[in-house]
Amino acid sequence: MQISPLLESLISALRCLPGVGPKSAQRMAYHLLQRNRQAGLHLAHELNEAMNNIGHCKACRTFTEQEICTICANVRRQSSDQLCVVESPADIFAIEQTGQYSGRYFVLLGHLSPLDGIGPSDIGLDLLKSRLASESIHEVILATNPTVEGDATANYIAQMCNEFNIVATRIAHGVPVGGELEMVDGTTLSHSFVGRQKIDF
């Protein structure tokens, strides 16, 4: 196989993107070279800017190029007494798109995982503790992933909240909206029974 070395290294570099295998990478490289070199250069510039300048918010640990992210800097959000704890910055994006929540966030950037050597300080729980102690927070909403590690992390943080007499809540687990009962797995279904709510008239 004899192709241009530069093209070959572009194709292999594109494979760092998640979900991009050799065929997609090849298609992307040829597409950019043949149809849209300007967009390729623009992408290179944006990648450089983002990788070099985006750091973590000092208050909530999400991605931002400033000291404090736009959500933490928002005055209306600062006056909220709710704090939502999530595992990754992408979760904030998903929650914000629902328009359901208007409080502050805290990003763990991971979850507790003793087997991998990830303890409380690795997921910023010391910072969270100091925020719980110093800020006026009434409720901590634990929106970690519904996995064993996510649940364990949520429990750990709930205990921490208890020390400061702060209410800790966990997001509901149950049947996804629009799904069919017979297609839902047993664990989810049993969660939806345990978490059943009274219908008020």
Next chain:
Amino acid sequence: MQISPLLESLISALRCLPGVGPKSAQRMAYHLLQRNRQAGLHLAHELNEAMNNIGHCKACRTFTEQEICTICANVRRQSSDQLCVVESPADIFAIEQTGQYSGRYFVLLGHLSPLDGIGPSDIGLDLLKSRLASESIHEVILATNPTVEGDATANYIAQMCNEFNIVATRIAHGVPVGGELEMVDGTTLSHSFVGRQKIDF
């Protein structure tokens, strides 16, 4: 929605890649920031290098950063009397991977399409003509796509070859290997009947 402006522009820049929608672009951006900033910077560098330095081979018009691509510069290939005409550089990649062909190539970078105003000179047929006139070529293999435009382009080039008394051949159309007859469309099946070959013992 309040996310970092730099992150937002990275996500929108990633959408220039073929097959990448808003969700994939978001996943890619978060993945690079969270797990692999080095790979992101490397990708930016490779994109810049490739977009700025890759041009077209003077002989066959494929992508290369040199004057003449590695295939055209190969002495063994130069002594071959076959020339394969393809629509895009990616086609060369596909043909090379079969290991079936060891001649030279010519890349049209498109196909004849009078409705879109794409005539013979736009797909480099003047350069091809001068190569047919000056080089010792015995056979031109027309490997354009099996579409209406690809077929029309192949016919046009076949007529050109005829002027120079060069044999023009078209790659076989037929049932794909490993496919099932009942799943093959009618046009392909009729092509496979027209192009049937005698079995020699």
